[in-house]
Amino acid sequence: MRDVVVLGVGATAFTSQTPEVNWKELMYDAAVKAYADAQIDPRRDVDSFITCAEDFWEGFSIFDEFTPDQLGAVMRPMMTVTGDGLQGLANAYMQIKTGMFNIVVVEAHSKVSELLTYEHVVEMAFDPIYERPLSAERNVHPYYVAGLEMNLYLHATGTTEEQCAFVAVQNRRQALSNPLAPYGARIGLQEIYRSGYAFSPLKKWEIASRADGSIVFVLAAEEIARRITKKPLVYLEGIGWSSESPWISARSADAGYARRAAQLAYRQAGITDPRRQIDVIEVEDRFAFKELQHLEALGFARPGEAGWLAQSGALGLDGELKVNLSGGSLGCGDLLEASALQRALEIVLQLRGEAGARQVPNARVGVAQSWRGLPHGTGAVAVFARRD
Amino acid sequence: MTKKDKFGPPFNPRGKPLEANEMEKIPHIRAKAPAKYAWAAGTAMSRFLEELKNGKIIGRLCAQCDRVLVPPRMFCERCFKPTTEWVYLPGTAVVETFSISYIDQNANRIKEPILVGTVAFDGAPPDCGIMHYFGEMKPEELKIGMPVEPVWKPQNERVGSILDIKYFRPRKK
Numbered sequence: 001m002r003d004v005v006v007l008g009v010g011a012t013a014f015t016s017q018t019p020e021v022n023w024k025e026l027m028y029d030a031a032v033k034a035y036a037d038a039q040i041d042p043r044r045d046v047d048s049f050i051t052c053a054e055d056f057w058e059g060f061s062i063f064d065e066f067t068p069d070q071l072g073a074v075m076r077p078m079m080t081v082t083g084d085g086l087q088g089l090a091n092a093y094m095q096i097k098t099g100m101f102n103i104v105v106v107e108a109h110s111k112v113s114e115l116l117t118y119e120h121v122v123e124m125a126f127d128p129i130y131e132r133p134l135s136a137e138r139n140v141h142p143y144y145v146a147g148l149e150m151n152l153y154l155h156a157t158g159t160t161e162e163q164c165a166f167v168a169v170q171n172r173r174q175a176l177s178n179p180l181a182p183y184g185a186r187i188g189l190q191e192i193y194r195s196g197y198a199f200s201p202l203k204k205w206e207i208a209s210r211a212d213g214s215i216v217f218v219l220a221a222e223e224i225a226r227r228i229t230k231k232p233l234v235y236l237e238g239i240g241w242s243s244e245s246p247w248i249s250a251r252s253a254d255a256g257y258a259r260r261a262a263q264l265a266y267r268q269a270g271i272t273d274p275r276r277q278i279d280v281i282e283v284e285d286r287f288a289f290k291e292l293q294h295l296e297a298l299g300f301a302r303p304g305e306a307g308w309l310a311q312s313g314a315l316g317l318d319g320e321l322k323v324n325l326s327g328g329s330l331g332c333g334d335l336l337e338a339s340a341l342q343r344a345l346e347i348v349l350q351l352r353g354e355a356g357a358r359q360v361p362n363a364r365v366g367v368a369q370s371w372r373g374l375p376h377g378t379g380a381v382a383v384f385a386r387r388d
Numbered sequence: 389m390t391k392k393d394k395f396g397p398p399f400n401p402r403g404k405p406l407e408a409n410e411m412e413k414i415p416h417i418r419a420k421a422p423a424k425y426a427w428a429a430g431t432a433m434s435r436f437l438e439e440l441k442n443g444k445i446i447g448r449l450c451a452q453c454d455r456v457l458v459p460p461r462m463f464c465e466r467c468f469k470p471t472t473e474w475v476y477l478p479g480t481a482v483v484e485t486f487s488i489s490y491i492d493q494n495a496n497r498i499k500e501p502i503l504v505g506t507v508a509f510d511g512a513p514p515d516c517g518i519m520h521y522f523g524e525m526k527p528e529e530l531k532i533g534m535p536v537e538p539v540w541k542p543q544n545e546r547v548g549s550i551l552d553i554k555y556f557r558p559r560k561k
Contacts, residue, residue, distance in 0.1 A: 022430025028463050035468075043468050059425035069465035116424040128417050 003222040004096045005233040006348050006384070007103065008038025014213035014333050014342070015182050016113065023058070023111045027051075027214045028070040031107065034216035035072070039228055040103065042072030046218070047101035049073035051080045052088040052108035052337040056121050059114075071107055071216075083241075084108065085215065085341030086370045086380035090239045092219045102224045108338035109214035118210070126375055131248065143207065145248060145375045147199030150289045154201060156253040156303070159292055161201050163307030165192040167288040168206045170316060171324050175331020177357040178346075183209055183331050206288035211333020215341040217348075234351045237365075237383045238271070240264020244377030251377055255290070258283075258297035258369055261381040265367075266299075269383035274299040278383075280350045280366035281321055282343035285328040286373060291315075294369055295323065298381065317358055325350070325358040340370030340380060347384045432460040435474070437548040443540050445477045447512055456512040480559060481507035483534040484517060488527045503530055507556055523555035535559040 010033025018026055035042050049071050053063045060066055064080035067073065081088045085108035092104035115121060122142045126132045135142055153159065169192060175184035187205075195204035225233055242260035244251065262274075271277050281300065285291035292306035300321055301309055309315050315323040326332060326346035329339050347366035349355045364386045371379040429437055432448060436459050439446040447456040448471035450464035456475045463470050486505030492498050503522035508514040522530055523539065536556040546552040 019428045020431065022428050022433065025430045025432075025462055041468070043466075056421075056423055059423065059427070069461070070463070072465075072468035074465050111427075114425050114427050116426055117422050120422040120424075124421060124423070128419055132419065133417070 001097050002099065004093050004219055004236045005222050005225045006217060006236060007220040007225050007228065008034045008036075008040070008218035009216070009345055009348050010034030010037055011180060011215040011342075011345055012213050013180050013182070014211040014335060016209065016211055016333070018111065018113060018212040023109065023114075024066070024070040026111065026212065027067070027107055027109055027216075030109070030214035030216045031071050031105075034105070034218050038218040038220075040218065042105065046072065046076065046103050046105050048077040048092070048095055048104045049079070050088045050091055050104065050106045051078075052083060052085050052106070052341070053080050054082055054337065056124065057110075057112065057115060057336050067107070071105060073105070077101075083378070084337045084339070084370045084372050084380060086239065086344060086368065086382050087241050087340070089217060089219065089236065089341075089344060089382060090241055090380065092217075093236055093239055096219060096221050103218065103220045106217045106219065106341070107214065108335075108341040110210070110212050110335040110338050112210045112334070112336055113212050122374060127246065131375075141199070142374060143202075144199045146207070146287045147202045148248070149251060149253070150202050150287065151200075152251075152253040153289055153293050157296070157307070158304045159289070159307035162189065163311050164201075164206060164289040164292065165189050165203065166310045167285060167291045167315075168192050168203075168330055170310065171285055171288075171291070171328040171330040174316065174325050174358065175327025178325075178327045178331065179356070180213075181327040181331040181333075182211055183333055184327060202287055202289070206330075208286045208329040208334040211335055213333070213335050213338060213342075215338050215345055217341060217344065232352070232386055232388045234348050235385050235387055237385045238265040238268030239380065239382040240268070241378070241380035246376055248375060253293075254303060255293045255297040255371070255377070255379070257377040257379045258294050258371065258381065261379050262298045262367075262369070265381040265383050269385070271383060274367070275321070278365050278367050279322065279363040280325065280347055280360050281323045282326060282328070282346050282367070283324065283369040284339065284343070284371040284379065285324060285330050286334050286339070286371070288330065290371065291324060291328065294371070295321070298367065298369060317360065322360045322363070325355070325360070334373070337372070340368070343368035343370060344382055344384070347382075351384055351386050430462070432462045432471075436460050440550070440552040441543075441546045441548050443543065443546075445479045445509055445538075447475045447477055447509070447516070449473045449475050455516065458509050458512045458516045459518060475511070477509045477511040480510045480535065480537050481517065481556060482510070482514075483522070483530065483532055483536055483556075484508050484514060485532055486522065486530050488530070501527055503527060505530070507536060518550065520550070520553060521555035522557070524557035529558070
């Protein structure tokens with residue numbers, strides 16, 4: 001079967017508010033950049049379009065009716081994936097693999113600043129019979145689930161609170177060298193501790209702030225891409241996704257969804273020893289401990305080891321594992337379904353050698369991992385590589 | 389069930405319809421969806437809404453296909469190119485299509501039907517335009533192709549909303 005490559009990428013800057021544009025104008029901005037990068041005209045060259053959106057995030061029913069204009073998709077095949085950006089890429093990947101479509105566009109975005117009742121919409125993802133009444137009774141913020149999970153993870157692996165806090169410090173610092181990231185900061189462990197417990201053992205500044213933004217990917221069949229560009233191609237070598245049972249009490253401490261998704265993606269990509277084979281790593285870190293949990297689930301560390309790696313400075317540009325050099329969600333912001341594409345975007349930039357001050361020299365293989373967020377356990381993993 | 393149903397209701401392969409309050413008898417949870425939003429109108433629509441306050445209709449020109457887009461947008465969805473300039477339109481329009489609505493939002497029949505439809509503005513192509521109400525006419529007078537004009541709310545009552553136009557009425561010859 002034909003191989004799938006990334007022909008172009010485009011993104012707006014990520015920012016806490018975007019009152020100057022509506023969601024269509026935001027998406028248009030990212031799309032124009034991606035099409036220029038891919039050297040294509042969407043009205044002529046693109047066979048299929050995919051947006052990643054959840055109607056409740058948007059406040060629209062049937063959101064895919066509102067997406068063609070700003071992507072150049074009017075009167076063309078257009079669909080919405082109710083999932084994150086990597087799940088969108090997975091759909092595009094399969095569409096190209098069928099041979100029916102040569103060039104497929106994937107868009108994911110966040111306009112979360114316009115959602116006035118974010119906590120309530122998250123709350124609506126809880127089981128209505130067993131779980132929602134408990135939140136409603138005492139008016140508790142739904143992120144308490146992150147506290148539950150962190151506690152379980154620390155208990156199961158022996159990871160310490162300090163090791164988790166270290167991730168929050170590191171990713172905010174790394175975000176300073178990513179021009180797209182709004183939440184870069186030079187802070188120390190002291191500031192993390194001083195921010196106080198939000199949902200113990202989770203501290204306030206270990207939680208990613210939300211951000212607006214849009215990201216567009218252009219995927220293509222390899223042979224089509226070769227006709228368009230002479231630039232080295234980034235291949236999508238493997239992609240997988242997985243969901244845990246939604247029972248909160250049945251949640252694994254080891255991010256089983258990420259482990260399963262990675263197994264799928266690694267098998268396709270021929271990854272047997274991720275720590276040795278993969279040069280750049282972007283994992284989901286909406287809550288600082290999730291980065292450690294996800295690194296272990298993806299096979300970069302044994303259970304309980306990731307925290308030590310973080311503490312010893314092994315997770316960074318100068319460390320053994322190049323993790324979340326983009327700043328991750330702690331640095332770039334929680335972009336809802338687009339956080340997944342932000343991860344993939346960083347990997348593509350790194351593999352192309354376009355990551356500026358945070359560039360990993362000679363990066364050839366990268367992995368992007370997503371988690372759709374609370375309260376559920378759904379995530380995806382994509383492996384990208386250069387073959388030249 | 390009444391006494392005269394001695395042998396029970398006749399067999400109905402489609403089951404039986406729910407009776408009033410029957411839902412109350414099964415275990416259930418009631419909930420609201422407390423989702424609230426505040427959408428930024430965006431660069432183009434903000435200007436459009438501002439101009440409505442002034443009693444004016446404004447569009448954006450696509451230099452590629454030469455259409456004046458109303459309501460305005462910053463890009464042309466056909467050409468996928470940025471629009472280039474603001475264009476004021478006279479505000480007069482033509483009925484593109486209409487329907488006479490006899491049912492309200494709660495599915496009740498209403499006595500005074502509501503006249504709704506889309507209008508194409510003079511100076512803009514027929515595939516642009518807006519949806520609105522019609523007034524100052526009898527339902528049977530409403531026709532496709534009919535020249536109409538906007539009836540504005542008094543200036544001090546306009547807030548920058550599509551409802552700053554009360555409705556469209558027949559244009560006087």
